[in-house]
Amino acid sequence: MQGKLRFLLVPAGLAVAALVAVTAATARTSASSSIIIDGTTDTVTNIDPAGNYDFGTKAVDFMIFERLLDSGPGKLAPHPSLATGCAAVGGLKTWSCTLRKGVKFSNGDPFTSADVKWSFDRSVKIADPSGISSLFTNLKSVTTDGDYGVTFHLKHAEATWPNILTTPAAQIVDHNVYPADKLLPSTSPQVGTGPYMLSTYTAGQQAVLKPNPNYWGPKPANGGVIITYYTKSSTMKLALEKGEIDMAFETFTPTELVSLQKESGITVHQGRAASIRYFVMDTNRPPTNNIAVRKAIAYLMPRQTIAARVYHDQVRPLYSMVADGLPGHIDAFASIYGRVPSKAKAAAVLKAAGVTTPVNLQVWYTPSHYGDASADEYVEIQRALNSSGLFKVSLKTAEWAQYVKTLGSTKGLFQLGWFPDYVDAENYLFPFYPKGQFLQNGYSNPKMNALAVKEQGAKTTAARLAIVKQMQVLAAQDVPIIPYWQGSMIAVSRNNVQGIDKTLDPTFTMRFNLLSKS
Amino acid sequence: MSTSGTSLKTYALTRLALVVPMVLILLTLVFLLMRVAPGDPISAALGGRVPVSVINQIKHQVGFDRPLYVQYGDYLWGILHGDLGTTITDRRPVSSIIVENGGATLELTIAAGIIAITIGVVVGLLAGRYRDTWIDVGGRMFGIVAYAMPVFFLGFLAQLFFGVYLGWLPTSGEASPITQAFLPVHTHILIIDAIWARNWAALWDIIRHLILPAVTLGIVIGGIFIRLVRVNVIRSLKDDYVEAARARGISERSVVYHHAFRNALVPVVTVVGLQMALLLGGAILTEETFNWPGIGQTLIKYLENRDYVGVQGIIVVFALIVVFVSLAIDFVNAFIDPRIRY
Numbered sequence: 124m125q126g127k128l129r130f131l132l133v134p135a136g137l138a139v140a141a142l143v144a145v146t147a148a149t150a151r152t153s154a155s156s157s158i159i160i161d162g163t164t165d166t167v168t169n170i171d172p173a174g175n176y177d178f179g180t181k182a183v184d185f186m187i188f189e190r191l192l193d194s195g196p197g198k199l200a201p202h203p204s205l206a207t208g209c210a211a212v213g214g215l216k217t218w219s220c221t222l223r224k225g226v227k228f229s230n231g232d233p234f235t236s237a238d239v240k241w242s243f244d245r246s247v248k249i250a251d252p253s254g255i256s257s258l259f260t261n262l263k264s265v266t267t268d269g270d271y272g273v274t275f276h277l278k279h280a281e282a283t284w285p286n287i288l289t290t291p292a293a294q295i296v297d298h299n300v301y302p303a304d305k306l307l308p309s310t311s312p313q314v315g316t317g318p319y320m321l322s323t324y325t326a327g328q329q330a331v332l333k334p335n336p337n338y339w340g341p342k343p344a345n346g347g348v349i350i351t352y353y354t355k356s357s358t359m360k361l362a363l364e365k366g367e368i369d370m371a372f373e374t375f376t377p378t379e380l381v382s383l384q385k386e387s388g389i390t391v392h393q394g395r396a397a398s399i400r401y402f403v404m405d406t407n408r409p410p411t412n413n414i415a416v417r418k419a420i421a422y423l424m425p426r427q428t429i430a431a432r433v434y435h436d437q438v439r440p441l442y443s444m445v446a447d448g449l450p451g452h453i454d455a456f457a458s459i460y461g462r463v464p465s466k467a468k469a470a471a472v473l474k475a476a477g478v479t480t481p482v483n484l485q486v487w488y489t490p491s492h493y494g495d496a497s498a499d500e501y502v503e504i505q506r507a508l509n510s511s512g513l514f515k516v517s518l519k520t521a522e523w524a525q526y527v528k529t530l531g532s533t534k535g536l537f538q539l540g541w542f543p544d545y546v547d548a549e550n551y552l553f554p555f556y557p558k559g560q561f562l563q564n565g566y567s568n569p570k571m572n573a574l575a576v577k578e579q580g581a582k583t584t585a586a587r588l589a590i591v592k593q594m595q596v597l598a599a600q601d602v603p604i605i606p607y608w609q610g611s612m613i614a615v616s617r618n619n620v621q622g623i624d625k626t627l628d629p630t631f632t633m634r635f636n637l638l639s640k641s
Numbered sequence: 642m643s644t645s646g647t648s649l650k651t652y653a654l655t656r657l658a659l660v661v662p663m664v665l666i667l668l669t670l671v672f673l674l675m676r677v678a679p680g681d682p683i684s685a686a687l688g689g690r691v692p693v694s695v696i697n698q699i700k701h702q703v704g705f706d707r708p709l710y711v712q713y714g715d716y717l718w719g720i721l722h723g724d725l726g727t728t729i730t731d732r733r734p735v736s737s738i739i740v741e742n743g744g745a746t747l748e749l750t751i752a753a754g755i756i757a758i759t760i761g762v763v764v765g766l767l768a769g770r771y772r773d774t775w776i777d778v779g780g781r782m783f784g785i786v787a788y789a790m791p792v793f794f795l796g797f798l799a800q801l802f803f804g805v806y807l808g809w810l811p812t813s814g815e816a817s818p819i820t821q822a823f824l825p826v827h828t829h830i831l832i833i834d835a836i837w838a839r840n841w842a843a844l845w846d847i848i849r850h851l852i853l854p855a856v857t858l859g860i861v862i863g864g865i866f867i868r869l870v871r872v873n874v875i876r877s878l879k880d881d882y883v884e885a886a887r888a889r890g891i892s893e894r895s896v897v898y899h900h901a902f903r904n905a906l907v908p909v910v911t912v913v914g915l916q917m918a919l920l921l922g923g924a925i926l927t928e929e930t931f932n933w934p935g936i937g938q939t940l941i942k943y944l945e946n947r948d949y950v951g952v953q954g955i956i957v958v959f960a961l962i963v964v965f966v967s968l969a970i971d972f973v974n975a976f977i978d979p980r981i982r983y
Binding site for chain 2 (some may be wrong): 174250253308351354357365523524528539
């Protein structure tokens with residue numbers, strides 16, 4: 124009898140345990156139902172703002188920390204955030220900002236000018252290998268004017284200094300928490316003034332953000348965010364399809380996006396972005412030291428084919444180094460070389476220069492750093508150039524770490540991509556054309572250098588943008604680089620997530636605080 | 642008896658002494674291979690963004706332009722003091738990577754090891770016992786296919802079939818994001834943490850996440866065991882003591898299960914230990930396939946970023962595990978079989 128009773132008690136006990144487990148799970152599910160679960164293939168380096176210069180970390184940091192000025196959503200020009208305003212004082216070498224009053228850090232500490240000075244000074248002093256402090260190359264010193272005033276003294280005039288204040292380099296930390304000369308470990312409590320505070324961070328696994336009770340702005344539209352890190356987009360796609368995550372930002376391959384677009388219950392959100400892809404040519408080394416060769420390649424660049432065939436129209440053809448949609452952009456390459464490839468014009472320019480065809484070209488690209496589609500992208504370029512009969516292209520590849528180390532020194536023609544530090548035309552020109560450009564492709568033009576100096580000292584936006592347009596025309600004429608596509612900001616979500624479209628803009632910032640889940 | 646004891650002691654000391662040059666060669670190889678491989682972490686992170694002068698300045702700051710022998714000396718000095726270093730890309734001490742991500746790898750390898758042994762022993766025993774029958778043919782074929790199948794391919798098929806098509810199991814991760822976010826961490830081994838917290842729903846969630854990666858890795862490793870166990874069973878069944886047992890009138894069932902099988906498994910124990918390297922290697926690919934947050938997945942990330950310190954630290958730990966497991970097996974074997982000492 125006792126045995127039988129035990130026999131009955133076992134399933135009964137199991138049933139009770141299961142009920143308890145299910146009840147607990149249900150209770151927790153309802154409590155966590157407003158939490159957005161995001162997936163990403165990006166990685167986090169150091170959450171401390173003085174130690175990162177990458178997208179994965181920016182996505183977390185922009186929710187925890189704030190900057191004096193912000194860019195987007197909607198308005199791209201720098202506008203008030205922790206500062207109520209910033210203005211140049213007696214020229215463009217000194218910029219003063221008035222800080223917002225009544226702002227508190229997530230730990231309750233008041234936000235003052237001491238925190239601003241501390242944040243900038245420590246970033247310069249730490250000079251982290253991530254390179255983030257390179258954005259402050261022009262910063263001489265920071266001084267405070269009382270609790271709510273701060274002045275930036277620059278080494279030389281810089282009209283776009285307010286744009287620098289919108290970058291991840293300019294995030295403000297609590298001076299009571301962050302060391303002056305070293306990074307705060309990512310697993311330590313992070314203290315900022317942003318809409319969220321970091322609840323937990325497990326490297327390579329997840330970052331858990333919960334609403335900051337001291338946030339001065341509108342409360343987040345959700346109960347928190349869990350960012351889950353994936354190493355492969357295919358795994359992230361399966362997780363999204365199964366509903367293990369609510370949304371994914373970034374990155375799927377073009378093929379995966381096409382597949383996701385066809386699935387019910389899932390929405391692919393596509394917005395304007397400022398990332399670009401470009402083709403660099405060495406202006407010192409044959410055969411591209413001959414401008415006719417560079418121009419002929421520009422006439423043949425198959426932009427539409429790449430956009431349609433390789434990226435399924437998830438990118439758009441680009442005709443200037445400055446991303447389309449930004450103030451100052453002009454389609455300089457379209458004006459000179461046309462919107463579609465022209466074999467006749469390419470042949471004519473080579474013939475006029477007395478170049479013997481076919482010209483042998485060795486073209487380099489990197490197969491995974493910019494996504495798997497790079498291989499297809501460069502097969503299209505090879506096909507377009509070879510089919511003209513004017514070129515004979517051989518493709519070479521190297522993985523990123525090796526590729527990037529010897530760009531201009533060993534490679535004459537190569538692929539690169541760019542994402543701006545701040546959304547302004549200047550940031551698409553200065554790193555590539557004037558003196559000090561990083562491409563090592565030998566390009567140098569005193570006219571371009573003079574334009575760059577004039578642009579940085581321009582007193583009005585109109586005057587500055589006029590110079591930006593001149594620089595684009597000169598860049599297209601000299602053609603040391605051929606820009607060929609502009610990307611989109613793409614996020615994929617299940618249909619119960621709202622608000623994603625509000626945050627898709629060229630700043631490439633996923634403002635999780637605007638998202639809600641039904 | 643005393644001779645035997647001394648001999649075992651000598652053997653153990655010699656074997657231990659050999660570990661030192663072995664580990665030193667290993668450390669040197671890892672150090673040199675990382676330096677010989679093209680690329681460096683600073684260029685990988687900043688190349689294509691900032692001028693070469695800035696990159697060189699940063700390399701100088703972190704000491705990458707120092708002579709190789711100086712860097713090597715620092716590296717060995719750190720290891721001698723138990724400091725495996727701090728990664729360059731995300732400033733994580735290697736020791737914390739081992740602690741935080743090691744739990745996931747341990748969970749996966751133990752579960753996969755159990756599955757591999759279970760599959761290997763059961764299928765191998767049956768195949769050996771019923772030699773040249775359809776059971777044997779099926780078992781051998783399964784073993785060959787399992788061993789030959791790349792773990793990432795088998796994993797992907799399992800994800801599609803059990804995760805997407807049937808919808809029975811999660812396809813990635815060590816637990817669902819919500820479980821992971823709210824489960825208090827004590828040991829970094831989620832199963833133990835869930836039991837510690839008496840959170841049975843979380844425990845079930847974690848076990849569900851473990852099934853696909855563990856079974857995938859277990860099947861691949863199990864393929865090796867199947868062949869090994871089968872061969873040993875066949876050999877044992879022909880041995881004199883089995884014939885003697887039969888001659889004594891012991892039932893065939895008892896002969897097979899109590900005599901032949903038991904003896905056939907002795908050499909398998911050695912091989913199981915030696916498969917530790919294969920298990921860890923397989924774990925790297927399995928972790929990558931299933932987004933399993935173990936040390937292997939972390940290793941791949943650091944390899945991609947050319948993070949010398951991260952790669953060196955993790956490989957050294959992996960290698961030390963294999964070295965010490967081999968050492969332990971040698972001791973066990975020497976203890977069991979005195980012939981090994983001579």
